[in-house]
Amino acid sequence: xxxxxxxxxxxxxxxxxxxxxxxxxxxxxxxxxxxxxxxxxxxxxxxxxxxxxxxxxxxxxxxxxxxxxxxxxxxxxxxxxxxxxxxxxxxxxxxxxxxxxxxxxxxxxxxxxxxxxxxxxxxxxxxxxxxxxxxxxxxxxxxxxxxxxxxxxxxxxxxxxxxxxxxxxxxxxxxxxxxxxxxxxxxxxxxxxxxxxxxxxxxxxxxxxxxxxxxxxxxxxxxxxxxxxxxxxxxxxxxxxxxxxxxxxxxxxxxxxxxxxxxxxxxxxxxxxxxxxxxxxxxxxxxxxxxxxxxxxxxxxxxxxxxxxxxxxxxxxxxxxxxxxxxxxxxxxxxxxxxxxxxxxxxxxxxxxxxxxxxxxxxx
Amino acid sequence: xxxxxxxxxxxxxxxxxxxxxxxxxxxxxxxxxxxxxxxxxxxxxxxxxxxxxxxxxxxxxxxxxxxxxxxxxxxxxxxxxxxxxxxxxxxxxxxxxxxxxxxxxxxxxxxxxxxxxxxxxxxxxxxxxxxxxxxxxxxxxxxxxxxxxxxxxxxxxxxxxxxxxxxxxxxxxxxxxxxxxxxxxxxxxxxxxxxxxxxxxxxxxxxxxxxxxxxxxxxxxxxxxxxxxxxxxxxxxxxxxxxxxxxxxxxxxxxxxxxxxxxxxxxxxxxxxxxxxxxxxxxxxxxxxxxxxxxxxxxxxxxxxxxxxxxxxxxxxxxxxxxxxxxxxxxxxxxxxxxxxxxxxxxxxxxxxxxxxxxxxxxx
Numbered sequence: 001x002x003x004x005x006x007x008x009x010x011x012x013x014x015x016x017x018x019x020x021x022x023x024x025x026x027x028x029x030x031x032x033x034x035x036x037x038x039x040x041x042x043x044x045x046x047x048x049x050x051x052x053x054x055x056x057x058x059x060x061x062x063x064x065x066x067x068x069x070x071x072x073x074x075x076x077x078x079x080x081x082x083x084x085x086x087x088x089x090x091x092x093x094x095x096x097x098x099x100x101x102x103x104x105x106x107x108x109x110x111x112x113x114x115x116x117x118x119x120x121x122x123x124x125x126x127x128x129x130x131x132x133x134x135x136x137x138x139x140x141x142x143x144x145x146x147x148x149x150x151x152x153x154x155x156x157x158x159x160x161x162x163x164x165x166x167x168x169x170x171x172x173x174x175x176x177x178x179x180x181x182x183x184x185x186x187x188x189x190x191x192x193x194x195x196x197x198x199x200x201x202x203x204x205x206x207x208x209x210x211x212x213x214x215x216x217x218x219x220x221x222x223x224x225x226x227x228x229x230x231x232x233x234x235x236x237x238x239x240x241x242x243x244x245x246x247x248x249x250x251x252x253x254x255x256x257x258x259x260x261x262x263x264x265x266x267x268x269x270x271x272x273x274x275x276x277x278x279x280x281x282x283x284x285x286x287x288x289x290x291x292x293x294x295x296x297x298x299x300x301x302x303x304x305x306x307x308x309x310x311x312x313x314x315x316x317x318x319x320x321x322x323x324x325x326x327x328x329x330x331x332x333x334x335x336x337x338x339x340x341x342x343x344x345x346x347x348x349x350x351x352x353x354x355x356x357x358x359x360x361x362x363x364x
Numbered sequence: 365x366x367x368x369x370x371x372x373x374x375x376x377x378x379x380x381x382x383x384x385x386x387x388x389x390x391x392x393x394x395x396x397x398x399x400x401x402x403x404x405x406x407x408x409x410x411x412x413x414x415x416x417x418x419x420x421x422x423x424x425x426x427x428x429x430x431x432x433x434x435x436x437x438x439x440x441x442x443x444x445x446x447x448x449x450x451x452x453x454x455x456x457x458x459x460x461x462x463x464x465x466x467x468x469x470x471x472x473x474x475x476x477x478x479x480x481x482x483x484x485x486x487x488x489x490x491x492x493x494x495x496x497x498x499x500x501x502x503x504x505x506x507x508x509x510x511x512x513x514x515x516x517x518x519x520x521x522x523x524x525x526x527x528x529x530x531x532x533x534x535x536x537x538x539x540x541x542x543x544x545x546x547x548x549x550x551x552x553x554x555x556x557x558x559x560x561x562x563x564x565x566x567x568x569x570x571x572x573x574x575x576x577x578x579x580x581x582x583x584x585x586x587x588x589x590x591x592x593x594x595x596x597x598x599x600x601x602x603x604x605x606x607x608x609x610x611x612x613x614x615x616x617x618x619x620x621x622x623x624x625x626x627x628x629x630x631x632x633x634x635x636x637x638x639x640x641x642x643x644x645x646x647x648x649x650x651x652x653x654x655x656x657x658x659x660x661x662x663x664x665x666x667x668x669x670x671x672x673x674x675x676x677x678x679x680x681x682x683x684x685x686x687x688x689x690x691x692x693x694x695x696x697x698x699x700x701x702x703x704x705x706x707x708x709x710x711x712x713x714x715x716x717x718x719x720x721x722x723x724x725x726x727x728x
């Protein structure tokens with residue numbers, strides 16, 4: 001027998017590419033842009049962005065921060081990189097060095113600051129507010145812009161609040177607002193309203209450019225139906241030890257679990273330090289392949305930073321050294337998010353940042 | 365006026381050092397060891413560990429995974445680095461290259477595997493199970509070890525389940541188990557039962573070595589009384605925009621917040637992508653320094669990956685470009701953990717891994 005100690009994170013690049021191409025075909029009349037902010041939701045923008053650039057011909061990318069964009073420019077020589085958090089004193093140097101980076105200006109103050117800096121004749125994008133009440137020019141702000149100011153921009157964008165709920169009244173409310181403001185103030189430049197979720201709301205929502213993020217990474221952004229995307233993330237972790245847990249004994253920090261009968265437990269080498277939500281304590285599910293079938297265990301006690309403990313009393317044939325399946329096609333990060341009381345986006349973003357994983361990129 | 369876009373993470377190295385020295389003085393008869401696993405709880409082991417080595421003379425360190433240890437060996441030439449997850453096929457190469465790394469053997473299977481590999485006369489540590497029911501040899505496993513096997517180890521350790529609850533019955537239960545097993549099987553080698561929390565349970569719990577982690581990083585591991593540790597982590601993020609929110613309008617994804625009266629909102633450039641728990645949606649508190657006083661805002665709507673939205677109706681004098689105080693001495697990660705339904709450990713571990721922060725190490 002062998003013993004293993006490290007968790008494994010598998011990221012399927014082929015499936016990211018397939019998802020991108022599917023989304024692109026659904027929004028066939030729009031320019032596809034890839035959202036690679038937050039290090040491609042933690043999956044590694046330095047790998048994902050060049051892959052989309054080279055294999056899918058993607059030429060428009062979105063990051064949140066300029067510092068994220070600058071890490072990519074050399075690999076995306078002909079692309080535009082839009083920066084959602086816009087422009088500020090702390091990102092001047094990045095915009096100076098990287099002429100491909102386009103700030104998304106989201107307030108009159110930021111616009112004034114951009115104009116006072118403007119390193120070349122680069123035209124920024126503008127974010128307008130249509131109902132999310134997050135970043136963006138309100139109509140009263142737009143009304144104050146001069147004709148000259150309005151010609152300063154190359155793209156007008158906004159963001160849906162409820163695009164993952166097909167029938168939500170906010171969707172049409174925001175679309176109407178977007179169309180009205182675009183027609184009034186920006187009739188001659190491309191518009192972008194939708195991220196992945198909006199792509200599935202129909203052609204009108206797709207406008208001139210769609211920003212493909214979550215769905216490309218396999219997240220179901222249309223949860224009112226079966227996920228059409230291929231799963232991208234798999235997480236495995238080794239069983240370090242299997243032990244008997246006699247009736248009456250406690251498990252984990254603060255002794256939140258007590259065995260009401262004799263149990264068998266497995267200690268798995270992964271914990272919240274690896275980005276798995278601690279809120280799965282006493283709730284989460286873990287899967288095992290043993291005796292040729294998929295079997296389910298349950299997280300018991302509080303999750304630790306480096307380990308979780310599972311009840312495997314009913315898992316037949318499990319041995320130390322076997323792998324536990326933490327996330328997979330049959331139990332996705334969407335499923336985990338539901339069990340953990342959050343969304344897969346948050347988990348993906350966290351998991352991807354831990355350098356303790358053996359990280360594997362699957363390319364075919 | 366100026367605009368800023370990036371969040372700032374300040375890590376106070378001086379306070380880590382002071383906390384280490386205070387803990388060391390409380391456990392004056394024990395060998396102090398520094399726990400720098402999970403990249404020093406996200407705060408940067410490559411900075412923290414050498415600082416403790418050089419300025420505090422620390423010569424014993426604990427990591428979770430061998431891969432974490434190997435990143436540190438060059439900077440800690442005379443130190444022992446204990447590896448809590450022990451030894452496995454996937455860490456062979458690290459133990460081969462780094463003779464200072466000591467695996468913590470936690471099961472008979474792992475011990476057999478270690479013996480079949482053993483690259484030199486290095487003696488491992490052994491973890492014994494005393495009540496946490498996580499990793500470790502149970503008494504029945506110890507009983508099977510030969511006298512020769514028992515002499516293989518240089519340190520015997522275990523871990524408290526409820527050390528942060530001073531009166532919890534588990535503490536004395538585990539101490540008795542530990543003393544009994546140590547006296548029976550390992551009378552001649554040093555023992556280590558306590559992490560930070562156990563240090564405050566008295567001299568008997570401190571044994572021969574204490575493993576200083578959470579409290580060193582400022583976490584209150586004795587929450588039954590006021591924190592005696594200095595705060596280590598401060599997080600700030602810029603206000604990108606301030607806007608009016610008219611009565612009846614919605615905020616954020618899924619429109620979970622609706623304004624029952626006219627409000628004023630601030631959009632802050634930090635989100636769950638930066639490790640701030642999304643569970644603070646509609647709950648969290650954010651602070652501002654304006655008009656010379658500290659004022660409180662409240663997170664409204666769902667937190668996004670890159671932004672959070674705050675109700676600042678009652679914050680007087682706030683302007684775009686000002687900083688929001690997300691965590692500080694007056695609102696620590698312990699406080700945030702309590703509000704978010706988790707513990708500061710989880711937040712610290714996440715926050716420290718995002719490379720979008722402007723990261724500042726404070727040294728004096």
